[in-house]
Amino acid sequence: MGLVLRMTGIGKSFPGARVLSGVDLEVAAGEVHALIGENGAGKSTLMKILAGVHTPDEGTIEIEGRALAFGHPLDAQRAGVSIIYQELTLLPERTVAENVFLGREPVRRGLVDRETMERTTAELLASLGEDSFGPRDLVRRLSVAQQQVVEIVKALSVDARIVVMDEPTAALAEHEVELLYRLVRQLRERGIAVLYISHRLREIFDLADRVTVLKDGAKVATEPIDRITTADLVRLMVGRELTDYYPPRAQRPPGDVLLAVRGGGNDRLDGIDLELRAGEIVGVAGLQGAGRTELVKALFGAEPFTRGEMTPRRPRSVRDGIAAGIGLVTEDRKSEGLALHQSVRDNALLVARARKGRAGGTVLQLLERVRLAPPRPEQEVRYLSGGNQQKVVLAKWLTVAPRVLLFDEPTRGVDVGAKAAIHELVRELADGGMAVLMVSSELPELIGMSDRILVLRDGRIAGRLPAGATEEAVMELAAGS
């Protein structure tokens, strides 16, 4: 089998962060090559470099022996690279055939040759054994699985040599996954190289011929699938030295139950049972799409549970959740946490004002409590560093003295020093009698901070681990092996 893709020494930095360094990757014709790694390991960046979206700082890419020019996605496409993104990129209001031939419609006598488009599309669909929809159907009427078929037809119609699939099963229902497997195997039989990005280990063992593991932007191994075990993969993906310092865990046993859910569910979550007690930090782990953000939003009332019982009560709206003493520090400060053009004061007081209540203490006292330095209430928050912005979000919640505080990725985009400060604050709040639930993709942080850990998978709690669980244990539950 000939080599289709050869990436050599790929390196890439974004301002302030090195994302990839010295990554080598080779994929042969008719091979399904899995690429795995934790959130943030560099999988997506590597894929975007192959797609021509990002230009690498160093390294070369060859497709079937020819060097790939960087700079534009079209170059990659012409070289035979087809990418199927997690968020499908089809035009919903066009037909299947129009999508397949988008931008390169066949022309006859100056007009678009719909007949050829539709015939070719129909032939390709038939060759994949797909008969549930036809070339004239509108894409918006298709399921996600069917849209993936359209993407693959598109790849076949441009005679792609390598097809990259980014987390293709993330949005699929259980029964649709089999369908996808079949498609991937058909691609392999046609001698197309498939680069399959996923962090679900089961899929990798089901599909892949070889697997490459990325960790912290570097390649740690490439192995044939039959010479490696789940345990090996997990060890390769994590296994980082614990160099960071975390504040000491709770000194006292946890107190009263401040929030409890039994059988909580909505369209993204199911069978959620949990209790949060005064004084403890409960960590929530899970892969992307496992329902972590959905869980905190449900507990808070922003995307409420539609099933199950919750005490003290099941919030039906954000205001309901706040009234029940719950606060949420959102994942995305800029889009969901702060009004960026407003002052520190106006942001810090927003929750209190919305409740028409007075904040406990002055703004300065509040800023001192979250250790905002320097405490300048009139400054617009957009000029603050990420860490200081996060402290303002925290201050916003402290005005109403919630009993339960939910954190979604509390240290994302925060520099190392500010991270430690936020960790200390979170622990302090717990020690002060709050119940804390913290979602984090960073396993060291999650393990370092949590008094116990819940692991989510596919919208359910896949397992519960005590303080000091290993990264391997968390990943095994999260990846579901």
Next chain:
Amino acid sequence: MRRTLPIFGVLAVLLVAIAVANPYFLELPGFLAFVKRAAPLAILAAGQYFVIVSGEFDLSVGSLVTAEVVIAARLIDGDPGATWPVIALLLVLGALVGLVNGAVTTFLRVPSFITTLGMMLILAGAVFLWTGGAPRGALTEQFRTFGRGDLGPVPWSVLILLAVVAAVVLLMRADFGRTLVATGDNPGAAALSGVRVPLTKTIAFVLSGASAAVCAILLGGFAGVSAQVGQGLEFQAITAVVLGGVVLGGGRGSVVAAIAGAFTLEALFTLLNLYGISGALESAVQGVILIAAIALGALNLPAWAARARATNATTHTTPDPTHAKG
């Protein structure tokens, strides 16, 4: 505050230019006459400010002013006893139109540009249907006093303007005002902080409608009854607000600057008039101002401000690229 400074500079320059051309302007009666003329637009701009800072538009206020004046003339029809009840009715009607605008925009999720454009057409059509093109009835002297009469040396409309300015400044410093601006800046973050975003925006529309009612009461007195009295006022109000440095899309700008924008626009019209430039140019000038103010606001001003702050700041304050919103 920095954003509001340019408008006061421009206003000062224009006022000086008027005084040079017409020294009477420097005497109290001359100046008060100018303020009196500007008062209706200033009040309308204050109302429009609430809507714009919340991230929406209100295009219906011009038609609303016309409708209110026409309704007032017909209902009062020269009967002094009807003056006060009708004034109350006008205020309620203005607020009600605002309520409909707000409810349609927030609960039915129709973009406010369309909602209020529709309301503008509906009101214009209703007025035409009702009057057949020529308004009937008459306002009482009592009613017209607010727009053209004086209390001692001071015109009533100036006193009403001062009261409105005091009220809106207090409102903007209160919880409602701060929450309103935050909502315009980032409705998602506001909602997740427990702000009732639809209610807050609806109140902004109600305030705009009520301000149109006050504007109509002043204009009816000042200019008399006609079916054209409010024509183009919505765009004058929006121009004034934008001129004051309030950012379309919401979240930035002060109400005082918006009112100063109205005065600036009025000063410009006065100046054009003094120099004998055709009134027909007013609308063209206004168009140029509207576009220029937004272009400057969108491109240069935030960048200057960011640079100024970045260099002034004593600590590590990173200017954030995301501030180039809208």
